[in-house]
Amino acid sequence: MLDVRGLRIGYRAASGTRLAVDGLDLKVAAGEITAVVGESGSGKSSTAHALVGLLPAGGVVLGGSVRLQGEELTGLGERAWREVRGRRIGLIPQDPGVSLDPVKPVGAQVAEVLRVHGLATRRDAPARAVGLLAEAGLPDPDQRASQYPHELSGGMRQRVLIAIATAARPRLLVADEPTSALDVTVQRQLLDHLQEVVTTTGTAMLLVTHDLAVVADRAQHVVVMSQGRVVEAGPAGRVLADPRHPYTRELLADAPTLAARPPRGRPGTAGSAPVTVPGPASADAAPLLRVTGLTRAFPVRGPVLSRRRTRTAVDGVGFELGRGETL
Ligand SMILES: Nc1ncnc2c1ncn2[C@@H]1O[C@H](COP(=O)(O)OP(=O)(O)O)[C@@H](O)[C@H]1O
Numbered sequence: 276m277l278d279v280r281g282l283r284i285g286y287r288a289a290s291g292t293r294l295a296v297d298g299l300d301l302k303v304a305a306g307e308i309t310a311v312v313g314e315s316g317s318g319k320s321s322t323a324h325a326l327v328g329l330l331p332a333g334g335v336v337l338g339g340s341v342r343l344q345g346e347e348l349t350g351l352g353e354r355a356w357r358e359v360r361g362r363r364i365g366l367i368p369q370d371p372g373v374s375l376d377p378v379k380p381v382g383a384q385v386a387e388v389l390r391v392h393g394l395a396t397r398r399d400a401p402a403r404a405v406g407l408l409a410e411a412g413l414p415d416p417d418q419r420a421s422q423y424p425h426e427l428s429g430g431m432r433q434r435v436l437i438a439i440a441t442a443a444r445p446r447l448l449v450a451d452e453p454t455s456a457l458d459v460t461v462q463r464q465l466l467d468h469l470q471e472v473v474t475t476t477g478t479a480m481l482l483v484t485h486d487l488a489v490v491a492d493r494a495q496h497v498v499v500m501s502q503g504r505v506v507e508a509g510p511a512g513r514v515l516a517d518p519r520h521p522y523t524r525e526l527l528a529d530a531p532t533l534a535a536r537p538p539r540g541r542p543g544t545a546g547s548a549p550v551t552v553p554g555p556a557s558a559d560a561a562p563l564l565r566v567t568g569l570t571r572a573f574p575v576r577g578p579v580l581s582r583r584r585t586r587t588a589v590d591g592v593g594f595e596l597g598r599g600e601t602l
Pocket residue numbers: 286294295313314315316317318319320321322331332333334
């Protein structure tokens with residue numbers, strides 16, 4: 276589906292052009308996931324954005340080839356990109372906090388993709404958008420569709436972004452650390468959903484991640500990047516079981532989820548012996564912070580305007596926090 280060869284990306288600055296990606300090769304097949312891993316600044320996001328023609332200002336593709344179903348994408352004009360982006364390649368961006376339009380209800384943002392690509396009429400787009408939100412696993416999609424991004428949790432926003440990216444049924448999904456900002460449970464649910472999209476619809480997915488456990492569980496192929504170059508690539512199972520490049524070995528050694536680690540003790544306690552926490556002096560026995568019966572509810576706009584309803588976000592929570600403790 277996607278064949279990238281010798282891709283070079285640079286950022287122009289007053290002092291000259293700085294290379295961010297220097298000769299990247301990768302392929303993604305239909306119905307498969309290719310993962311891109313590497314340390315922060317290794318060029319993963321630059322690659323992801325170049326694949327959808329959305330490099331930030333100053334960013335330029337300096338060379339190489341990007342083919343989608345055999346068709347060259349480098350050098351496309353903006354008009355041609357608009358036919359590809361969203362329609363044939365969907366991008367799931369890294370940061371759900373800043374990637375949605377803050378002044379538009381989320382349902383309208385999904386509907387817009389369908390309208391822009393001529394896949395729905397003005398009349399049926401809203402209902403189709405609700406269907407797409409439901410498919411992406413957003414609870415109460417009917418009601419949520421009329422809410423604004425700031426009224427949703429991070430996980431819900433990411434589901435909206437997934438609904439937007441998959442709305443036009445693109446052949447390729449590019450996901451840039453789609454779950455890095457989310458807790459592990461939501462992360463697993465979203466990755467399960469994306470994986471199902473890939474396997475049931477034959478979509479190809481390029482998954483940028485720094486989580487090697489995600490690579491092990493989800494990807495067929497992996498490309499390891501360091502400082503703008505591919506240092507190792509191959510079948511995910513082989514690369515993880517038998518890493519050949521020192522950098523990949525280092526990444527594996529640093530992966531907390533793959534190598535079981537002893538829990539860390541308090542600062543200043545060394546070794547793996549059980550940590551004995553000194554009991555608080557009697558004067559300090561009272562907690563520094565005590566929270567009881569904390570409740571927070573938000574008003575929600577229902578389909579029927581006259582009926583005022585609330586959604587309880589926090590319901591009678593209580594806890595205590597003592598000196599020197601982390602909760
Ligand atoms: N908008 C930008 N302007 C200038 N340099 C950038 C910009 N975005 C990224 N870079 C540079 O490109 C390199 C790769 O960054 P990036 O692709 O964001 O890496 P990653 O996603 O792997 O953390 C870094 O050296 C970074 O500083």
